[in-house]
Amino acid sequence: MFAERRAVLIFAQDANLKDGGEAARPLQYFLELRARGVDVHLLVHERNRKALEAGCPEHTCRVHFVPETWFDRACARVGDFLPERMYTVTTAAWSWIATQGRARRIIRRLMREAGIGLVHQPTPISPKAPSRMHGFGIPVVIGPLNGGMDFPQAFARRQSRIAAAVVGLARRCAQPLSLIYRGLREARVVLVSNARTREALPNGLQGQVRQLTANAVHTQRWTPRPQPRADGRVRFLFAGRLVGFKAVDQLLEVWSRWKPEVPVELRIVGDGPERAELEALALRLGVQDTVHFAGWAAGEALIEEVRDADVFVFPSLREAGGAVLMEAMSCGVPVIAADWGGPADYVQPQTGLLVDASSPAAFKDGLREAMDQLAHDAGLRARLGAAGRTHALQNLDWSRRVDVLESIYRELLRDELATERTPAPLLSWPDATARKVREDN
Incomplete structure (x- = not known):
């Protein structure tokens, strides 16, 4: 357990195994950490409730939900008419920014009630996505991020010109948005999967940037078949x-x-x-x-x-x-x-x-x-x-990824605890004398 029961909160828009991919990753972290006895909570959007209650009911006491609003539903309806990539950088991004605003209030409450001492935001994985995870007075970890991807030049036409223009505009907006939503800038640690993603990060990050591959696999579940098929194909x-x-x-x-x-x-x-x-x-x-x-x-x-x-x-x-x-x-x-x-x-x-x-x-x-x-x-x-x-x-098992994450959590929580326990520096002799003179006068 972490010193003085400092708890970790994993915050993501989605966390479920049904959708797979990016949505599965926060849940994998949460379940692996829970299995290790780490004091960890999960905060996700309300739309994940049914999947989580059905898939892992024994853990729902540690799962918290950001309520859905009319704005979320409106963004989703508009997104139904957009190409996927345009939806990701427009209405989905707007909904995500609003969701983070509601999540901030819940995080502050959990800091008081559950002893949250660190926030980890593993998704969205795009290095351009705005993050509002800042200003809590506790360490924030973001990532592993994995993005900055385009089609190979020879296949650029597989994306429409309109979609390419919208994506390009969204990327150009990422830098000024990072000045408003300062999560990436102020995160204590930003994790990236590769050099390509590191290069796509906004300028001016104050914390450390470390490399950790985003994806992994449960090798004990994904095992070879014991006998080959016999159909000859x-x-x-x-x-x-x-x-x-x-x-x-x-x-x-x-x-x-x-x-x-x-x-x-x-x-x-x-x-x-x-x-x-x-x-x-x-x-x-x-x-x-x-x-x-x-x-x-x-x-x-x-x-x-x-x-x-x-x-x-x-x-x-x-x-x-x-x-x-x-x-x-x-x-x-x-x-x-x-x-x-x-x-x-x-x-x-x-x-x-x-x-x-x-x-x-x-x-x-x-x-x-x-x-x-x-x-x-x-x-x-x-x-x-x-x-x-x-x-x-x-190299690819989930346990190895979580080993690294747990090590980062412990390092940051230990540093935070040491900072809190460090007494204020004593005044030097001249400063102390000057202060005494001011007080006497």
Whole structure:
């Protein structure tokens, strides 16, 4: 336990396993810290209540909720009509700023009632997102952040000009906004996943900037299948949201032109706004017999999907993270991904194949060659898969991420306690004499 029961508060907009990705990360931290006996609380938006009460009811005594308002609902409704990236930097950002304002009052109350001595804001992961976590008189940790991502230059047209202009404007506004909402500037520690994210931070940060990879995997849950499937097909798997930047359309086009000499199949696990369009594309390309859209899967169902795959293929072209790649490696499944962004940070030559994204032609050729290589070489699949499992065990487990976080918490709380206990410096002799003269007069 921390000295004098100094408690930690994790604050995030969302924290649940149902949505996965960025929403899952704060909950993973909270649950891992609770399992270690750390005095930790979680503060999230009201919309997470049902998922948290259903998924981890034994921890709800330590979970607090920021009430939803009409403004949140209005922002969400407007966001339904916007492309995802435009929504993220406009109405979602406005709602987030307002949510933080309400959260500040709750945090001050919890400081009094629950002994909160440190606030950790792990999301949103964008280094440009405004933070209002300042002015509490206690240490604040922000991150790990992981952003500053754009499409490869050759794929810039996958984002509309309007969306690109709005995102560019939002990024230019980040610096002046950081002067108003000073959370990033005044945080004691800002965690970043990589050099790319560090460079995207606003200028003028007062605290330390340290590196810690944002994503991780529970290697005890994501384990290899004990026995290989017996159906004789090489199964390729994509898992993720079906949105434009995941580039599943590129994968389908390559799949339709690929003529392997062994039986193959492609399972697409996920859902999203582009699912209907992608299913129609598969029909037009004539690959419906070997491509199966399995719908959304989470929890144990997703683990089983990954375990049953022979190759995990992830063509995303604007991926800051890529936790699903870590999960595949933990299951001993070799991976194929774009040599860009988060996947390029996580995938090593001994664990998977990275595909050149310098041009559309190079990307499609690279995908086809990588799939062909792994489809026809079971030995290579086995070697890459085994190396991926070893890499996950040694470097990617959640426990290692939380080891670092807990160390940072202890360091900051110890420093804070030492500062509070340090007596005021004694006046030097001349100052003391001058003060005595003033008092006598």
